[in-house]
Amino acid sequence: MKTEDLIAALTADNETKAAPLSRTLALDLGLGFAASIAFFFAFVGLRDTFFISLDQPRFLFKFVFSLTMAASGLVLAWRLARPGANPGRAAKAVLLGPALVILASLVEMAVTPSGLWETRMIGHNALHCLTLIPLMSMAPLVGLFATLRHGAPTDGRRAGAAAALAAAGLSATLYAMNCPDDSPLFLAVWYMIATAIVVVAGWFAGGRLLRW
Amino acid sequence: MRAALAGDNQAYKRLLTALAPFLRKIALRACARTGMSASEVEDAIQETLLAVHLKRHTWDPTQPLAPWLAAIARNKVIDAARRRGRRVETDIAPFEDILAAPDETEILERELDRQEALRLLDQLSPKQREAIEAVSIRGQSLRDAAAALGVKEGALRVSVHRGLKSLAELYRKSS
Structure with a gap:
């Protein structure tokens, strides 16, 4: 086929419009996160002390941390979804979550006797954390990948990893409502490992699935 | 643009x-x-x-x-x-x-x-190829091409779009 023929065909196809990325994102991520929320309330559930914990700074910090990861991952994935877009400060913002948890851990170590550090770090249910966070991140991650495939990320691995961070952040937000461990030391170890597992998976999956 | x-x-x-x-x-x-x-x-x-x-x-x-x-x-x-x-x-x-x-x-x-260039068009389904050839090589508008092929304009539009997507896929895979 000659290039000018191709151009004629493309011109004829100009009337077929793709949905804008923002709509795809809202739909795909909404459906994915809704699936995780349904799973959480069906099989995991709020912890018994959820409502009486709402004024405890350690408990609340878990959500600051997880939502920071979710937001920073989402902004970066959104920026990376378009060719030639400059991620700018969004690329550095993903370090905000880990920085927050390290800072909080230092505060925790300053205010708790060193004999308690290890107990708080090990927590009650590290294995739960390591399985549920990756598990509940899957549906939002599939949604974000669908959006990224509709877009055109020129660096699939980075976009995949950013999407994974967002998905893990959302999943951690749900899991934090069940998890009995509130110490930043627990977050710094187990939430971070769980998130890292998802991010590494997103990196590799992005390299394979986000080509266009 | x-x-x-x-x-x-x-x-x-x-x-x-x-x-x-x-x-x-x-x-x-x-x-x-x-x-x-x-x-x-x-x-x-x-x-x-x-x-x-x-x-x-x-x-x-x-x-x-x-x-x-x-x-x-x-x-x-x-x-x-x-x-x-x-x-x-x-x-x-x-x-x-x-x-x-x-x-x-x-x-x-x-x-x-x-x-x-590579004859990728030949690898499309007959319907998609026909649709793309009509609007590209023969340079017809969607409406004229649909009338000539005896199909609905909307159906032709879908065939053209799918054909272009398949074509992009073929380019991606061709070595």
């Missing part, structure tokens, strides 16, 4: 036609480094045009067009070179120069246009 996205097909055609020589320069530059043949260059251009078309909704109209185009071209040219198993180093800067300051490559263009 703004007019094209708003539905002005003539503006879209002018844009794509103007784009082809720039893409050819980019591809030729990469070709000089990697040893792609002339027909492979034409393939890379067509693949890039298809990508620009199928991903045009990812351009943010508040942003300049050149970096967006350059990123797509770079991505596709690297793809094309990688498929041929050669290492290629490209950075975005020379592309933007070319996009910003075009000059003539008309003679080369005419020569290359005569070269038949």
